[in-house]
Amino acid sequence: MRAGVRLDGARCVAVMVDPHGVVVAEHALTSEPDAAIDEILGWLARQAGTSLQTATFDVSPLLQTEQEGRVLAIRIAPRPAADDIHELAVAPELSGSVRGTLHVGGGHDMRGRQLTDLRLADLRQQLADHGPVQPGGLVVSVAAVGSIANPDHEERAADAILDAFPDARISLSHEFFSSALRDRDFTSTANAALLHPGERLAARLERAAAAQLPGVPIAFALGDGGRSPIRRLNATPVHALRAGRAMQVQGARHLAGLDHGDLLILDDDSAVVAHVQHGVPAANTLVKRGRAPSLASNTARVDEHSPTQLYDLAAPLAVVDARTERGPLPHGVPEPTIVAEADLGALGAAVAPLSSWSDSLRHASAAGELQGVLRATEEELRSQTIHWGAGPESTRVVESDAYTLAYGSRHVVRIRVRVIGDWVAAAELSEAV
Amino acid sequence: MRELTVDDIDRLATGAQFLSCSIDPTAMFMYAEMTRQAMRSATLQLADLDDLDDDALAVSVGVVSHGLLMAEMPPTGDEMLGVLGAIETALGRPVDAVFPLAAANVNAITPLLASLQVGLPVADADSMGRVFPLISQTTLNAGGVGIGPVALMGPTGERVTIEVSDARRAEALVRAATEELGGWAVAATYPCSVRELRAHGVRRSMSRMLALGDVMEGAGPAQAKYRQLADLVGSSRIARAQVTHVESSFGPSEVALPAQPSSLTLLDDGSGRIVRLEIQNEILMVLVDGAVAAAVPDIITLVDPERGAVVSLDDVRVGDVLDLLKTPADPKWYEPAGVSLAGPAAFGIPIQEIPA
Numbered sequence: 001m002r003a004g005v006r007l008d009g010a011r012c013v014a015v016m017v018d019p020h021g022v023v024v025a026e027h028a029l030t031s032e033p034d035a036a037i038d039e040i041l042g043w044l045a046r047q048a049g050t051s052l053q054t055a056t057f058d059v060s061p062l063l064q065t066e067q068e069g070r071v072l073a074i075r076i077a078p079r080p081a082a083d084d085i086h087e088l089a090v091a092p093e094l095s096g097s098v099r100g101t102l103h104v105g106g107g108h109d110m111r112g113r114q115l116t117d118l119r120l121a122d123l124r125q126q127l128a129d130h131g132p133v134q135p136g137g138l139v140v141s142v143a144a145v146g147s148i149a150n151p152d153h154e155e156r157a158a159d160a161i162l163d164a165f166p167d168a169r170i171s172l173s174h175e176f177f178s179s180a181l182r183d184r185d186f187t188s189t190a191n192a193a194l195l196h197p198g199e200r201l202a203a204r205l206e207r208a209a210a211a212q213l214p215g216v217p218i219a220f221a222l223g224d225g226g227r228s229p230i231r232r233l234n235a236t237p238v239h240a241l242r243a244g245r246a247m248q249v250q251g252a253r254h255l256a257g258l259d260h261g262d263l264l265i266l267d268d269d270s271a272v273v274a275h276v277q278h279g280v281p282a283a284n285t286l287v288k289r290g291r292a293p294s295l296a297s298n299t300a301r302v303d304e305h306s307p308t309q310l311y312d313l314a315a316p317l318a319v320v321d322a323r324t325e326r327g328p329l330p331h332g333v334p335e336p337t338i339v340a341e342a343d344l345g346a347l348g349a350a351v352a353p354l355s356s357w358s359d360s361l362r363h364a365s366a367a368g369e370l371q372g373v374l375r376a377t378e379e380e381l382r383s384q385t386i387h388w389g390a391g392p393e394s395t396r397v398v399e400s401d402a403y404t405l406a407y408g409s410r411h412v413v414r415i416r417v418r419v420i421g422d423w424v425a426a427a428e429l430s431e432a433v
Numbered sequence: 434m435r436e437l438t439v440d441d442i443d444r445l446a447t448g449a450q451f452l453s454c455s456i457d458p459t460a461m462f463m464y465a466e467m468t469r470q471a472m473r474s475a476t477l478q479l480a481d482l483d484d485l486d487d488d489a490l491a492v493s494v495g496v497v498s499h500g501l502l503m504a505e506m507p508p509t510g511d512e513m514l515g516v517l518g519a520i521e522t523a524l525g526r527p528v529d530a531v532f533p534l535a536a537a538n539v540n541a542i543t544p545l546l547a548s549l550q551v552g553l554p555v556a557d558a559d560s561m562g563r564v565f566p567l568i569s570q571t572t573l574n575a576g577g578v579g580i581g582p583v584a585l586m587g588p589t590g591e592r593v594t595i596e597v598s599d600a601r602r603a604e605a606l607v608r609a610a611t612e613e614l615g616g617w618a619v620a621a622t623y624p625c626s627v628r629e630l631r632a633h634g635v636r637r638s639m640s641r642m643l644a645l646g647d648v649m650e651g652a653g654p655a656q657a658k659y660r661q662l663a664d665l666v667g668s669s670r671i672a673r674a675q676v677t678h679v680e681s682s683f684g685p686s687e688v689a690l691p692a693q694p695s696s697l698t699l700l701d702d703g704s705g706r707i708v709r710l711e712i713q714n715e716i717l718m719v720l721v722d723g724a725v726a727a728a729v730p731d732i733i734t735l736v737d738p739e740r741g742a743v744v745s746l747d748d749v750r751v752g753d754v755l756d757l758l759k760t761p762a763d764p765k766w767y768e769p770a771g772v773s774l775a776g777p778a779a780f781g782i783p784i785q786e787i788p789a
Contacts, residue, residue, distance in 0.1 A: 077506060077588075078588050078589045078615065079509045079588070079590050081507075081509055081510055082509045082511045084470075085467045085510065086507065086508060086509060107588075109616040110505070110616055115506075115589055115616075145506045146505065146506070179457065180457070180459040180460070180504035180505060181504065181505050182459070182463065182504070183459070275752050277751070282752055284748070284750070288748075291462040291465070291466065294459075301750075306739060401679055403679065403747075404695045404712075405502065
């Protein structure tokens with residue numbers, strides 16, 4: 001048995017599926033999320049007992065960036081801005097979370113070569129000058145030029161911060177892929193502002209699960225439609241922010257038995273379109289926010305439906321109706337092929353596979369070398385997924401591509417690999433149904 | 434002389450992206466935002482070449498890259514001043530106007546901020562009318578205008594002035610220096626008289642980007658925009674197709690271009706035709722069922738048919754449906770000297786004739 005739980009301020013829902021992915025029970029309650037956690041876990045324990053394999057929580061509605069101005073944003077670049085116009089501004093939505101920014105000399109180019117020495121003594125001095133640390137500890141975001149090619153300066157800066165403040169919580173920008181420093185800085189800073197809330201949520205869920213579902217692996221839902229062990233919520237909570245829509249897509253995909261094709265999902269508020277590849281939602285690396293910095297977190301690609309929507313004619317289209325009241329269809333929406341009875345978000349969490357990514361710049365001077373890099377990365381991710389609890393036979397490479405960078409260095413390529421594990425095959429569901 | 438508004442900067446950026454969708458627009462949007470901020474305390478003048486004295490000194494400014502993307506290491510802010518100062522020192526006279534090295538993507542915007550910083554007008558002209566990977570691939574070079582002296586300033590603050598006249602030699606020297614300066618450099622090139630710029634540059638290229646931005650930012654479906662683009666700049670749609678394959682090639686390349694070539698394969702969802710894009714920094718050629726449908730110096734733009742908006746090549750993924758638009762480059766590029774510098778053969782593509 002697998003369980004998926006959508007923790008929402010207004011309505012919390014749990015769905016349980018059998019090993020074939022068939023929904024066997026659903027439970028909804030309107031209590032406030034903290035109380036709902038115990039009640040839902042108790043319900044899961046009564047329903048499944050020791051047969052529960054995993055429980056995945058979509059915590060996205062509960063994740064809010066801290067506004068206490070706790071985050072110190074450290075930028076590592078060869079030189080500071082010469083004027084205010086050229087200063088990398090803190091995004092307005094994070095201004096309440098950031099207590100200050102520090103500039104430290106350092107950085108690498110896209111080949112991973114050092115541009116200037118990392119000024120660690122300067123960093124230590126600036127940290128000392130910055131004033132007393134707030135109760136609850138220091139939270140730091142570190143973003144260095146070129147860290148996607150060489151994370152050395154970010155890592156050494158983190159070591160220096162931990163030397164001075166052993167309890168500091170640190171977010172490093174190279175954990176989030178974008179070839180624009182401002183995107184990584186924004187994402188790392190947002191992640192830093194979510195570290196304490198994520199940590200509290202993870203601890204709360206782990207405590208409750210240990211009491212009511214001892215031994216059951218607990219996971220949190222990701223924006224890419226997958227899941228990750230709950231302890232990762234302590235480190236990269238930003239990846240949970242966009243999980244709500246992704247879980248809905250995953251749930252609809254599962255109901256439709258779709259391994260590859262287009263999905264149109266109707267709910268009470270919207271009609272949206274998503275694309276499914278290899279049994280998971282197609283994902284974008286960046287959540288674009290107009291001309292503001294992008295969020296560098298792999299996120300299911302979901303668009304508003306339009307009456308002139310273009311679909312992949314060579315692949316199936318599933319239309320999933322998840323409305324609570326079945327009125328006339330919106331203009332241009334084809335007749336539903338599936339009517340969802342279960343909560344799509346909670347169902348999606350129940351069937352979400354373990355998901356791991358590698359997105360970085362690598363050096364390859366020949367096709368054979370590039371293939372070797374991709375293969376090695378695929379195996380690293382398989383190992384990680386197995387380490388997280390997937391059976392070796394259940395791992396699957398769903399994306400493994402190399403991209404050149406316009407006007408970048410020759411032989412520097414971006415590789416993007418994704419492995420999923422412990423997934424429920426659409427075919428199994430179709431047969432079971 | 435025309436005073437540009439803050440709204441013009443947005444339109445110009447959109448038009449600049451239309452002319453070079455192969456480059457991630459992040460750096461351009463960052464520069465556009467900086468320019469908007471700088472316009473709070475200074476006015477930005479766009480000068481038609483007829484507004485300037487024939488003997489006035491115009492200098493192109495732009496960013497050359499080799500190993501570090503500008504969005505990864507934003508400029509500090511003193512680079513434009515640094516390179517213009519170096520050119521003035523080298524020539525012993527003040528600069529009267531600046532113009533873009535390339536009227537596309539980030540290089541369309543950088544002269545605007547430079548203009549605000551130094552208080553000079555931006556000339557409504559450039560040296561490419563689009564963007565090409567090499568600084569020697571300009572209509573000014575095709576017309577015999579010298580590229581040097583060239584001044585460079587990189588992200589680390591180091592500055593290089595190169596005394597050079599041959600644009601191909603300058604290309605090699607600048608590319609090598611840029612790599613050592615940190616991966617990108619602001620460059621001042623092609624110091625020339627307004628008379629030379631009028632004769633051998635691409636005129637009114639800034640105005641053209643504003644007009645393109647006006648169309649692309651307009652409301653209405655993609656089809657309506659295509660009709661306006663056809664009237665404005667002669668654009669035509671090559672195909673509407675779905676991306677089926679992305680490929681990086683590591684074959685030998687005899688052409689000294691930065692970055693590896695790559696290809697995109699699409700399937701035309703209406704006719705089943707196979708469409709292939711050959712890319713090396715810019716989209717160099719489009720093949721439809723093996724026949725050349727467009728090739729450099731033609732400008733290829735990817736458009737999202739749902740939104741009628743330009744799609745950056747970096748955002749393209751397998752499964753995406755795209756419209757491929759072809760827009761003719763400036764007529765100078767189809768003359769023998771232009772084709773020699775920036776036709777298919779200049780990129781190592783052995784085709785003799787560019788389809789009309």
